[in-house]
Amino acid sequence: MSEESILLPSTSNFDPKIIQLPASKSVANRALIVHALAKGKSEIKNLSEARDTQTMIRLLHSDSELLDVLDAGTTMRFLTAFLAITNQHKILTGTARMKERPIGILVDSLKSIGAKISYVEREGFPPIKIEGFAATEVKEIKMRGDVSSQYISALMMVAPLLKGGLKINLEGKIGSKPYIEMTLAVMKHFGAAGEFSANVISIPPQKYKDATYSIEPDWSAASYWYSLVALSKNSSITLAGLKPDAIQGDSVIWKIMQSLGVNTTFNEEGAVLTKAEYSNSFEYDFTHCPDLAQTVAVVCAAKGIKAKFTGLESLKIKETDRVKALQVELSKFGAALYEVDNVWILEPAPNPEWDHLVIDTYEDHRMAMAFAPLCMLGKVEIKDPSVVNKSYPGFWNDFRKVGLA
Numbered sequence: 129m130s131e132e133s134i135l136l137p138s139t140s141n142f143d144p145k146i147i148q149l150p151a152s153k154s155v156a157n158r159a160l161i162v163h164a165l166a167k168g169k170s171e172i173k174n175l176s177e178a179r180d181t182q183t184m185i186r187l188l189h190s191d192s193e194l195l196d197v198l199d200a201g202t203t204m205r206f207l208t209a210f211l212a213i214t215n216q217h218k219i220l221t222g223t224a225r226m227k228e229r230p231i232g233i234l235v236d237s238l239k240s241i242g243a244k245i246s247y248v249e250r251e252g253f254p255p256i257k258i259e260g261f262a263a264t265e266v267k268e269i270k271m272r273g274d275v276s277s278q279y280i281s282a283l284m285m286v287a288p289l290l291k292g293g294l295k296i297n298l299e300g301k302i303g304s305k306p307y308i309e310m311t312l313a314v315m316k317h318f319g320a321a322g323e324f325s326a327n328v329i330s331i332p333p334q335k336y337k338d339a340t341y342s343i344e345p346d347w348s349a350a351s352y353w354y355s356l357v358a359l360s361k362n363s364s365i366t367l368a369g370l371k372p373d374a375i376q377g378d379s380v381i382w383k384i385m386q387s388l389g390v391n392t393t394f395n396e397e398g399a400v401l402t403k404a405e406y407s408n409s410f411e412y413d414f415t416h417c418p419d420l421a422q423t424v425a426v427v428c429a430a431k432g433i434k435a436k437f438t439g440l441e442s443l444k445i446k447e448t449d450r451v452k453a454l455q456v457e458l459s460k461f462g463a464a465l466y467e468v469d470n471v472w473i474l475e476p477a478p479n480p481e482w483d484h485l486v487i488d489t490y491e492d493h494r495m496a497m498a499f500a501p502l503c504m505l506g507k508v509e510i511k512d513p514s515v516v517n518k519s520y521p522g523f524w525n526d527f528r529k530v531g532l533a
């Protein structure tokens with residue numbers, strides 16, 4: 129593999145193997161924070177090599193005053209709350225893109241409960257300077273729910289340590305709800321109860337307990353294997369350890385893919401993906417599973433499925449502006465993505481054929497992984513392949529395992 133790009137030869141099938149997916153970085157980063165708040169000594173099992181997970185581990189153990197989260201959104205948001213509540217003095221920074229990803233909503237909420245935080249460069253964005261915590265009597269706050277659920281999860285995890293607990297009243301549309309539920313599930317495992325109903329989250333004051341924890345395989349990572357099966361002529365794959373009752377909302381991909389040509393059966397080994405029928409139109413609201421949007425858009429674009437998407441708002445503030453990146457890259461093989469009255473229309477490629485398709489990845493792991501399965505239709509060159517390290521460092525090795533790459 130050259131460092132600049134990886135060339136995926138054209139093929140229409142791949143070998144049926146058992147794939148061990150990396151553990152979910154979302155679940156891992158919650159478990160690591162809560163485990164640290166519990167002053168836990170027990171083991172967290174199945175932590176992956178994903179850069180976001182490894183960055184969290186490294187920074188939780190770092191003595192340095194300047195902590196660099198690189199491009200890890202959860203690490204930035206969760207550590208902000210963690211460092212504040214544990215009364216630390218640190219500067220949190222990240223990549224150039226991280227400095228464009230807003231954090232003001234979280235900082236304002238933390239300040240209202242007693243955190244001392246200031247901006248080092250631009251108001252509302254990292255880097256931020258955390259200078260300890262002076263407890264207040266505040267037990268109830270308001271917080272916007274429509275920008276990033278990570279701000280909400282970050283506050284939830286520290287809330288049990290507050291003298292009066294915390295009631296969070298969410299305002300506006302609430303996005304990425306399953307990630308809020310995931311936070312509650314991890315907190316519960318470490319002995320802290322909380323409730324989320326309608327737009328109110330209530331967390332009483334309580335102590336976390338030490339516990340062992342085993343991280344589930346990553347359902348968002350599974351989506352790229354669904355895409356490979358969907359675009360293949362007749363391939364199947366087994367994804368080890370995947371369960372439909374996971375605490376990850378992205379497990380919904382197995383249901384989504386029922387409409388896009390992939391059938392799933394669950395057995396002791398995991399999920400078995402096989403080819404199925406599909407229809408030529410599809411509609412979906414990605415409000416609660418934004419990380420699946422790129423996977424689904426590429427599958428529809430390449431399979432001739434005309435689609436209508438909503439809930440793409442949060443994609444603009446992720447690793448890149450994912451809507452823009454999708455528009456440019458999908459157009460390279462004749463598909464189009466455009467907005468009409470707040471609905472995104474995906475016009476599939478009328479003739480998805482090419483000699484050599486070159487895909488730019490915009491420092492976004494999901495751009496690389498979502499477009500790679502196009503090798504089922506023709507030769508694809510993916511730029512900056514090591515971008516996958518953020519969540520799935522073994523991605524290209526797994527491709528090689530099944531005879532691709």
Ligand SMILES: O=C(O)C1=C[C@@H](OP(=O)(O)O)[C@@H](O)[C@H](O)C1
Nearest residue numbers: 154202276277278304307419442
């Ligand atoms: O809490 C989490 O682990 C995440 C929440 C989502 O972000 P938003 O809440 O910003 O949509 C998701 O896109 C991200 O990959 C991980």
Ligand SMILES: C=C(OP(=O)(O)O)C(=O)O
Nearest residue numbers: 199200201202419446447
């Ligand atoms: C958006 C993502 O991650 P984060 O926000 O944690 O950087 C992602 O992994 O797709």
